[in-house]
Every structure is written in structure tokens, then in C-alpha cells.
Amino acid sequence: MIRNANEIKNCKISTASFRDPSGFVFYRDGILYRQINDCYCDQYKFFMDSGLYGVLVDQGMLIPHEEVDGPAYDDRGAWRIIRPEAVSFVSYPYEWCFSQLKDAALLTLDIQLIAIEYGMCLKDASAYNVQFHRGRPVMIDTLSFETYTEGEPWVAYRQFCQHFLAPLALMSKKDVRLNKLLLAYVEGIPLDLTSMLLPRTTWCKAGLFMHLHIHAKSQKKYSAGMPIKNEKAKKARYISKLGYTGIVQSLRNTVKKLEWQPGGTEWGEYYKDTNYSESAFEKKQAIVRQLLEQIHPGTVWDVGGNTGVFSRISSDMGIPTVSYDIDPSAVEINYRKARQQQENYLLPLCLDLTNPTPGLGWNSDERDSFLHRGPVDCIMALALIHHLSISNNVPFEKSAAFFYNLCQYLIIEFVPKTDSQVRRLLASRVDIFQDYDRFTFETVFSRFFTIINVKAIQHSERTLYLMQKHGK
Amino acid sequence: MKRILCRRGFIGLGAALFFVFVVIQPAYAYLDPGSGSLIVQGIIAGIATIGVVAKIYWHRLLKLLNLNKKDEE
Numbered sequence: 001m002i003r004n005a006n007e008i009k010n011c012k013i014s015t016a017s018f019r020d021p022s023g024f025v026f027y028r029d030g031i032l033y034r035q036i037n038d039c040y041c042d043q044y045k046f047f048m049d050s051g052l053y054g055v056l057v058d059q060g061m062l063i064p065h066e067e068v069d070g071p072a073y074d075d076r077g078a079w080r081i082i083r084p085e086a087v088s089f090v091s092y093p094y095e096w097c098f099s100q101l102k103d104a105a106l107l108t109l110d111i112q113l114i115a116i117e118y119g120m121c122l123k124d125a126s127a128y129n130v131q132f133h134r135g136r137p138v139m140i141d142t143l144s145f146e147t148y149t150e151g152e153p154w155v156a157y158r159q160f161c162q163h164f165l166a167p168l169a170l171m172s173k174k175d176v177r178l179n180k181l182l183l184a185y186v187e188g189i190p191l192d193l194t195s196m197l198l199p200r201t202t203w204c205k206a207g208l209f210m211h212l213h214i215h216a217k218s219q220k221k222y223s224a225g226m227p228i229k230n231e232k233a234k235k236a237r238y239i240s241k242l243g244y245t246g247i248v249q250s251l252r253n254t255v256k257k258l259e260w261q262p263g264g265t266e267w268g269e270y271y272k273d274t275n276y277s278e279s280a281f282e283k284k285q286a287i288v289r290q291l292l293e294q295i296h297p298g299t300v301w302d303v304g305g306n307t308g309v310f311s312r313i314s315s316d317m318g319i320p321t322v323s324y325d326i327d328p329s330a331v332e333i334n335y336r337k338a339r340q341q342q343e344n345y346l347l348p349l350c351l352d353l354t355n356p357t358p359g360l361g362w363n364s365d366e367r368d369s370f371l372h373r374g375p376v377d378c379i380m381a382l383a384l385i386h387h388l389s390i391s392n393n394v395p396f397e398k399s400a401a402f403f404y405n406l407c408q409y410l411i412i413e414f415v416p417k418t419d420s421q422v423r424r425l426l427a428s429r430v431d432i433f434q435d436y437d438r439f440t441f442e443t444v445f446s447r448f449f450t451i452i453n454v455k456a457i458q459h460s461e462r463t464l465y466l467m468q469k470h471g472k
Numbered sequence: 473m474k475r476i477l478c479r480r481g482f483i484g485l486g487a488a489l490f491f492v493f494v495v496i497q498p499a500y501a502y503l504d505p506g507s508g509s510l511i512v513q514g515i516i517a518g519i520a521t522i523g524v525v526a527k528i529y530w531h532r533l534l535k536l537l538n539l540n541k542k543d544e545e
Contacts, residue, residue, distance in 0.1 A: 219508030246520020
């Protein structure tokens with residue numbers, strides 16, 4: 001009898017975990033658990049007893065878990081329940097900057113190399129198995145390991161190339177924005193498309209030539225419905241351990257060589273906010289800190305976070321903070337800084353707020369939408385409202401309703417028409433924004449929020465507001 | 473004594489192989505590796521193996537030459 005998932009023991013099955021029969025993820029009373037099925041029992045025991053689990057967890061490469069008692073989500077086939085350490089925010093490869101995707105790729109390959117030493121290997125190499133946890137990438141799928149059998153090929157090779165190598169090569173060699181193809185292809189970017197888009201010069205790079213161009217040709221030649229007739233080709237299926245490790249090492253070298261510099265300049269000098277005087281900038285930082293201290297939020301999203309200057313006020317207070325920006329260069333700079341300084345509470349991500357990440361995959365909910373990952377305690381929208389209202393023609397009403405659905409508290413900056421940034425936005429177009437003024441802004445936002453603090457930023461014409469959602 | 477240790481080693485190895493290949497049931501390989509991808513892996517694995525073997529022999533050759541030099545000294 002099929003039982004209704006939502007009615008069993010206050011449990012809810014994850015919509016992202018159904019492809020692998022080894023087990024799946026579910027939530028009980030808001031806590032995430034993973035059910036291990038009978039068919040994975042021996043593999044799991046080997047994984048734990050061989051010492052591989054311990055090594056990967058000690059090196060911070062795999063999410064730790066504990067085995068727990070308690071009812072399974074589904075008793076049929078259930079063998080054990082584990083409770084993995086919770087990841088504070090789930091993000092996806094199409095939201096990552098170049099270095100985030102590269103670090104996730106290298107993590108996957110390093111785990112594979114270590115696993116081989118312990119007589120195991122990765123049975124999948126999905127980019128969705130990696131999350132950013134406490135500032136660094138970590139593998140979250142404990143059931144991705146299986147025993148290695150000499151002679152067998154790496155079953156996840158194609159997946160790795162489509163999920164990691166193809167987008168990284170396109171970002172590095174063609175255009176950094178091409179990682180957005182992952183939005184269209186949740187199973188990874190097709191290699192024939194990648195091969196076609198990449199510049200011809202990449203045919204001269206040994207790694208890209210083999211793993212992408214020849215790989216794409218081979219896929220086309222032996223596509224579905226075309227069985228491998230040739231005996232030589234059948235023999236090619238046997239891969240020695242030396243060759244197997246060689247493939248992974250070759251992928252690692254290829255990924256390692258791929259580079260991208262934000263804005264074509266040294267990242268440290270790239271993004272400077274030139275619109276404030278130094279004094280006004282410091283005043284704004286002080287006000288933001290003061291407002292955050294006033295509300296003590298548990299989580300913060302900084303939308304339009306740029307390189308994360310103001311996000312860091314929040315993350316430095318120990319508040320898990322996601323710093324979103326539309327500019328891949330800004331996010332790249334932000335991530336490199338966070339990685340260099342080993343910042344545990346800051347997660348930079350790429351996001352176009354006017355077209356936020358939709359739900360994707362099977363039933364449109366295998367990968368959560370941006371909105372579905374909310375609400376949060378506090379949203380910071382600093383130097384953003386003029387971009388929404390004037391650059392994108394989004395009325396105050398719509399902006400206020402959007403934030404109302406996503407947060408309890410809103411720290412928002414109003415930038416008047418007299419500000420140099422707004423004047424720049426209006427320089428090339430007719431000013432149709434007669435209602436873009438502070439009075440209308442306050443009136444409209446007051447329909448959704450209670451304004452609990454207003455602070456003028458000295459030495460500028462801007463104002464910072466702390467607002468609390470109505471009805472709470 | 474050495475023979476006993478050797479025998480124990482074989483028994484241990486046998487037990488490990490038995491555990492890996494007999495006791496451990498294969499998990500369901502739920503991904504399709506793709507025929508074209510398998511062929512490419514075979515080619516790359518072959519190249520990688522040739523590369524590693526060539527490297528080993530190259531180092532052996534260098535070592536041999538170094539030894540010859542030392543012997544001469």
C-alpha cells in the first residue's frame with residue numbers, strides 16, 4: 001500500500017532525493033535524516049569500517065553524520081537511519097561563481113582519489129552533491145560510495161564532465177555567464193553543445209580535447225540505438241586501476257588549469273564603491289551594524305551584496321549570511337576573499353533579483369526556487385531600490401510585497417533622485433518615475449512593514465530604514 | 473615462521489577478496505555511464521597507463537645513468 005508521504009510520522013520526504021535506490025533524505029520535525037536501504041547495507045558497512053568515512057570527515061570533505069534510532073520514513077527496505085550535520089543554506093551550481101564551481105569539482109576528484117586508495121569509488125559525481133558549509137565545499141551525499149572493482153570504468157565519468165568540466169571550460173574559455181546553461185540542463189551541459197561553443201583553440205589543450213571534444217564525438221558515434229559492435233571497443237571497457245586513477249588525475253589537471261579573472265583585472269582592485277565619500281561609507285557601515293544589533297537576526301540575506309562589504313558586518317557577528325549579487329565578478333571577488341579569510345558564516349552567490357532562480361527538475365521542485373528557500377529573519381537591500389524601480393521599472397508596491405514574503409525584518413536604503421547614481425540611471429532615458437520619492441517610498445512600504453528606525457546617512461543624501469513585517 | 477606469516481597473509485587477502493566480491497552485494501548502479509563515455513575512458517586510461525609506465529622507465533633510466541656516474545666516480 002502506498003502511504004501518503006506527508007501523513008507518516010510527521011515526516012516529509014525530500015523532493016531532491018529519489019534517483020538513487022540506496023536511500024533517500026527526509027525531514028522529521030524539521031530535522032533532516034537519511035534512510036539507508038537494505039541494498040546499500042554492505043556498501044555502507046565497508047565505507048564506515050574501511051576508514052574512508054573517518055578520513056573524509058577529518059579532512060572536512062564529507063558532511064559528518066550520526067546513526068540514530070527511530071522510525072524509518074518507509075519501513076519497506078529500510079536498514080538504517082542517519083542524521084547528517086545540517087547545512088545552513090542549500091545552493092546550486094548555477095548560482096555559484098567560477099571558483100566555487102572549480103573548488104566543488106576539485107573536491108569531487110580529490111574524494112574519488114582518496115576513495116580509490118580505500119577500495120571504493122564514487123558512483124555519482126553530481127554537482128548537486130556538493131554544498132558550501134562553513135565557508136568551504138563539502139560532499140553531502142553519504143551514499144555516493146561503492147566498492148571499486150578493477151577493470152570497471154568510472155560510471156560517473158560522463159556526469160562529472162557534464163556537471164563540472166563543461167561549465168568550467170565554457171566559463172573560463174568562452175564567457176563566465178555560460179554557467180547559466182545549467183539552469184536549462186539540470187543533468188549537466190550536453191557535451192556536443194559544449195564542444196560547439198568552445199573556441200577552436202581548446203582543441204589544442206590535451207585535457208579539454210580528450211574529455212570534452214573527443215568525448216562529445218564519441219557520445220555522438222555510440223549514441224543510444226547504436227550498439228558497440230567492434231570487439232576492440234568492447235575490450236576498451238576493461239580499465240586497469242592505473243588507467244582508472246589516470247583518468248581522475250587527468251581530469252584534476254584539466255580542471256586545475258582552468259582559470260578566470262573577474263573583470264580581467266586583479267580581483268583585489270576590481271570593485272570599488274566610488275559613490276560615497278569615505279566618511280559616508282563608514283557612517284553607513286556603522287548604522288547597518290547598529291540596526292543588526294537591534295534585531296539580532298538568526299539569518300541574513302544581503303540582496304545586491306556586491307563584494308560583500310556590508311554582508312561581512314552580519315557574518316562577522318556570527319550570523320549565517322548569504323550575499324547575493326547579479327555580477328559574477330563581484331561574487332567571484334567576494335568568494336575568493338571569504339575563502340582566503342576562512343569565513344565560516346558568509347556564502348556569496350550569483351542571483352538576478354528581477355529573475356530569481358526558479359524551481360527546477362522533476363515536478364519543478366527537485367531543485368528549490370530562490371523564494372522557496374526563504375523566508376529569512378532579515379533581508380538587507382542596500383543601494384538597491386533605485387535599480388529595481390528605475391533600471392527595471394519595478395514599482396515600490398511590487399518590491400515591498402516581494403520583501404514581505406521573504407523576511408521578518410528589512411534593512412533598506414532609499415536613494416533619492418538627486419543622488420549621483422540615480423542621476424546616472426536617468427541620464428539616458430525619459431524620467432517617467434514621478435512617484436519615485438521618499439514620501440511615496442515610505443507610504444507604500446508602510447502598507448507591508450512597520451518602520452521602526454530611520455537613519456540618515458551623514459555626508460550623503462541617502463536614508464537607511466529598519467522595517468518589521470506587519471502581523472508579527 | 474616466515475611460511476606461517478605468508479600463509480596468514482594469503483588467508484587475510486583471500487578473506488578480504490571474499491568480503492569484497494562475495495559478501496558485498498553490488499549496489500544498484502543507477503547511472504547510465506553511456507557507451508561513448510566508456511570508449512573515451514578506455515582511450516584515456518590507455519594513454520594514462522602508457523604515460524605512467526614511460527615515466528617509471530624514464531626514472532629508472534635516469535637512476536641507472538646516475539648510478540653509472542657514481543660508479544665512475
